[in-house]
Amino acid sequence: MNAAATLRPHVAKRHRELVTPEGLALPLTIAGRGARAGALMLDLAVIVIGFVVLLIALGAMGLGVLEATAQDETTNPAVEFVAVMLIMLVFLSRYGYFLWFELGPRGATPGKRALGIRVAARGGGRLTAEAVIARNLMRDVEVFIPTIFLLSGIGSGLGAVGWAAFVWLAVFVLFPCFNRDNLRAGDLVAGTWVVEADRRKLMQAMSLGADRTATYRFGEAELAVYGEHELQVLEGVLRQDNPQAQRQVMEAICRKIGWEPGAGDERAFLEAFYAALRARLEQNMRFGKRKRDKFDGGSRQ
C-alpha cells in the first residue's frame, strides 16, 4: 500500500518518503509555498514591530536617537552607545535572526513554528550549521534586496536598467515556483528543504467506548457499503461531537443500509457503527483486501 494514496491530490504531490540511515521510510510533506511566504511575512513583521517598539521605548527614555545619529558631531557617549547598538541590531536582525532560530533544535524561526514548518536537510542527512548559514546568506538577494528595491521604488523610475534589475530579482523571488520541492535558491545551495512539522496530541480512539455489539448488530451486507474514506469522515464527525451533524450522518447511514433511524441515540449508534465498520475493514486489510471508499469494489492489492 502507499500512504500517499489516501491523501488529497494537492497534498499527495508534496508527499515525500525519506529513508533514514537505519532504513526506515519516514513520511514528509514539503511545506507549501503559501505557508513559507506566510512564515516569512510573520518573521519580517516580528522584526519590524520589534524595532518600532524599541524606538518608541528609546524615544520615551528621552534619548532622541534619531536626531543624534543624523548629526553625529555632537554625540555624547550614551547616545553613541545606543546608536552603535542600533546599527548592530539592524545588522543582526537582517542576518542573525533567521540564523539563530534555525540553528536551534526546532530548526524553525518563530514564523515557521507558527505555521508548523521547519528546515531539514534534503535527503535525510544531518542539518549542519554550514547548511543553515548558507541558506540564510542567500536570503539577502532573495528577500532583503527585492524588498529594498520595491520600497525605494527605483524600479519605476529607472527605465531599462530598473526593469532588468526587476527581472533579475524576480528570478530569485520566484525560484520556489519552478521546482518540485519548492526550493528557494538558498535551499538549493545549502542542501536543505522546508517540510511540515506539525505536532499532534494522541487522541482517544473512537472505538474504545462501551461495547455495543449487543444493542446494534450490523450484518455483512450493511457494513460492505462503506470504505476507508467514509470511516475517516465518520471518525471526524465523532471527534467533533456536534449533535446536529451526528443526526444527519446517522440518517444518511440508515438510509443507505435500510434501517429506521431512532431518536436520542445518535452517538451510541454512530460509535457502534464506527467500531463495527473498522473491525471489518481492518480484518480485510490483514488479508490484503482494501476498500478505499464506497465506490471501490474492494480490490486485492
Place this chain on the structure above:
Amino acid sequence: MALALFRKAEIAPPPEVEAASLRSDRFRLERETDWLRLERIVEALEKNRLRRIPDDDLLALPVLYRQAASSLAVARETSLDAATLAYLESLVRRAWFQVYGPRTSFGTWLRRFLGGGWSEAVRAMWLEVCIALAVMIAGTAVGWLLVARDNDWFQALVGDMGQGRRPGAGREALAETLKGTDSGEGLTMFAAYLFSNNTGVTIMAFALGFAFGIPTLLLLLYNMAVLGALLWVFVDAGLGWEFAAWLSIHGTTELLAILLGGAAGLHVGRTMAFPGDRSIPSAASEAGRRAAQVMAGAVIMLIVAGLLEGYGRQLIEQPAARAGVGGTMLLFWLAYFLLKRGRPAPGEP
C-alpha cells in the same frame, strides 16, 4: 524521587488492554505509554531543556524512537484509526529531527571552525581565490587606466562617494582627507557602520555567485575600479605612499574578506555550471556548505577590518605605522590560511 513520582503520574495509564475489541486498538494500548514517553523526551529536546531529561530517558531515546518507527510501519498496515496514524507520523518525524538534529554546540563548532575548518575550506577553493584575485587586480587596473586617460571617468566611477577626493583637488586638500581624528569620539559608531556596510557587500558578492558567478565578478570588478580610480588621483598628486598606507591598515583585511566572499560565490557558481559527475543539487549543496564556512570567516575578518578602519586608521596617523599594521595583518591572515591544518573531526572523512 518526588520528581520521578510526579513525572510518572503525568502519563495517564491506558485503559485496560483486554477491554479493546479491535486488534489495532490493543496494539495501540500496549504501546502508547512508550509513545507518550518518547513525546515527552522530544518535547524537552525541542525546548532545549537537556538538563530536565533524566539519564535513563536519554539512554532510552534511540530505542523508543525505533519502536515508534516500527509501530508506525505496523499501524499503517493494520490500523484505520486516522488520528493515531497522524499522531505516530508526527511523533516519529519529530523524534527523527531530534535524533538526527545538529549535534554540535556553538562552542564546539567555533573551535573546529577556527582550528582548521575555515582555512581548509579556503584552501579547497584556491582556484576561485586566484580568479577573484585576478579580477580584483584587473578591476583596479581598469579604474586606474580609465581615469588616467580621461578624468571624467572619475565622476562616472566614484560619483559622490569620494568626499572631496577628486582629480585636481590639490595636494593639501587630498592630504587632509587622509588625516585621522584626534579624539576617539564617534569612532565606535563609525566602526559599526563600516562593518555592517562591508558585510552587506561581501554577502551580496557571495549570494550573487548563484547565477554562475558572473554578477559576483562584475561586483568585484566595479568595486575595485573605484579603488583604482582613487589610487590614480592620489598618485597623481604625489601622495601614493600615504594613500596606500591609509588604505592598507584596514584594507588588507577588508579586501581579503571581500576577496574570500567573492571566491565563495564563484565557487558555488562554478560548481553549478560544471558539477562534474554529480547532480547539480548535490554539487551545489556541497559547494554551498564549504562556501558558508568561508563566509562565516569573512564576517569575522570584516569585524576586525571595521575596528581597524574605525579606530586604528583614525587614531594612527603615521603612514609607516599604518602600513606596518596593515602588513602585519596581511601576513597573519596568509599564514593562517596557508599553514593552519585542522584535525579531522571524529566520524567524518
